[in-house]
Amino acid sequence: MVATLDKTERLTDILGKLGALGPTLRERALEAERAGRLSDETIADLAATGAFDIASPVEFGGAELSVRQQLDVIIEASKWDGSVGWVVWAGASTDWIPAGSGPRVLEEVYGSEWAGPRVAGSSHFPASRGRAQRVDGGWIISGGPWTFATASLWAPFTNLGCIAEDPDGTYLVAAQVPRDELVFLDDWHVAGMRGTGSISVKLQSDELFVPEYRGVDFRRITSGAIESGLAGSLWKAPALGWSFSLMAGMSIGIAQGALERFLERSAGRSIRGTSYKNQLEAPLTHLMLAEVHSKIQSAVLMMRANADETDRLGELAAAGTPADAEYLQLFSARVLMETAYAAKWCAEAIELLQRNSGATAIMDFEPIQRSWRDARVITLHGALNLEALSENYGRLMAGIQPHQFAGITTLDRFTPAPATRPTERRSSR
Structure with missing residues (x-):
């Protein structure tokens, strides 16, 4: 009951601060549209409300609100500026990816002070242009660019979807990449949500080595096969x-x-x-x-x-x-x-x-x-x-199985993936 009260109080505090900041967010919206991104000042102001902590683990000082409570925050942020709501949503809705990737990734993402989204995600769909090749101790990733990388402009890590192919099959790998290994492209010229800065990213070089713990078979994340150590x-x-x-x-x-x-x-x-x-x-x-x-x-x-x-x-x-x-x-x-x-x-x-x-x-x-x-x-x-x-x-x-396809919204995800290498072939189409 104490934890519930604490979360309720924290939700009330975040909503109150967002509501007070709201008119300013609305005033800044036109400038953000013209710039193609939220300003760093806006990101700092949002961080001060606690909006970027709503889905962060309590073990690392986060609010770890319930999904129902997080929904209230996304609604309030979006009421003032859709682009603000999108960036806050992108931060909260991808927190399950580092949580499902294991304790070392969790420590990297949440273990240090950061004012802004903690993690971004890009191209967790089968159309990803990223490629991953298994090597000793990790992965070599290449290809790209990775598109629609919302929040990557402000996050310390971006999780890139990469297609891996080996004798056992084709599957999606989630590769956690630090921001200093990325190049941010000026290609966000769109009809709406212009302030989100959902640009594409590419690697600083043609290839990047990603340690084993930072590259995870995406099916292991979606099935919860890796123990996070988080209690909630x-x-x-x-x-x-x-x-x-x-x-x-x-x-x-x-x-x-x-x-x-x-x-x-x-x-x-x-x-x-x-x-x-x-x-x-x-x-x-x-x-x-x-x-x-x-x-x-x-x-x-x-x-x-x-x-x-x-x-x-x-x-x-x-x-x-x-x-x-x-x-x-x-x-x-x-x-x-x-x-x-x-x-x-x-x-x-x-x-x-x-x-x-x-x-x-x-x-x-x-x-x-x-x-x-x-x-x-x-x-x-x-x-x-x-x-x-x-x-x-x-x-x-009607009692018929849905279409089977690879990616973040696949519905045939409820059988845990193997602990090491995949044994079932997945189409990348």
Whole structure:
């Protein structure tokens, strides 16, 4: 009970500090868009709120909030600026990767003082251009560049997805690389989420030696095959439930912020082509607001339920009574699909607000147009292909196995990988 109270108090403190910082984050958003990244000042200010510690282990001074509590933080950060929410989410939603990589990686990532995201991740999909070759004592990694490396500009390590091929098969390796071994490319020129600085990275040289403990078969991470030494149930929670419940928090926060901004700017504003002098008094506005609320609230309720279930499953596993593999597969497929729906509904809600905001809402200083673009970018994330995710979940509902594929969102991950070398061939396609 004491730990729960401590975490509740820490959550309240973080949310309070984020709320106080929020107007400043919104003011800085246009500058961040033009720069293609958050400023170092913003990263420092966010670090001071504790936002980058929400998923860090308590053994290293982190808050280690529950997934449900982390969701509240992502929503609050995203409400003020979608790019801020994305960077905070990227930091929190990848903490399970070093935790699943073993104690030495954990010590490197969390053992020293750092003001900002602790770890970034890039290209944990089968389309990775990175390659890993096993050698004595570790790996030689090459290739790249590694794309969409959110938070790598500010993290001490970036975890790079690399494809390994040997006589036993093709599989994904997660390689933990220090920032001073990386080159950051100026290639983040996009329609939305411009302030995230989600640039590509490449190696300083053509090849890099990565010690054995820093290069881990990704299946061993996703299956929890490596003992972390961390005591909390968070580290036993299903990774997809954790990462993607939080991802939906970005869509929810952006939509909530857009709704607040609409109500603020619409008071006393007339509606062209009608006799209404105050937009907030018009029935057409009331109908629209009810639809916006319903879309956002549907996303909120789904993601709160998924976050709560993720926490419950972590507690069961920590107590030695994990859920069976069939249920974990079904739940993970559901979370992915429902996250895609939450992103869709929130983007649609913002489009309604945008369409009813008049021509001035297209100006770059107006937060609503940025919310509109940012929310649509989330729906285009490589892991949120709504139709594919819907088919996979529908297949499971019908008693048919989902499509098998390699990568971070694979659903056939519930049989632990071998302790050393892979014995099952995986396609890299």
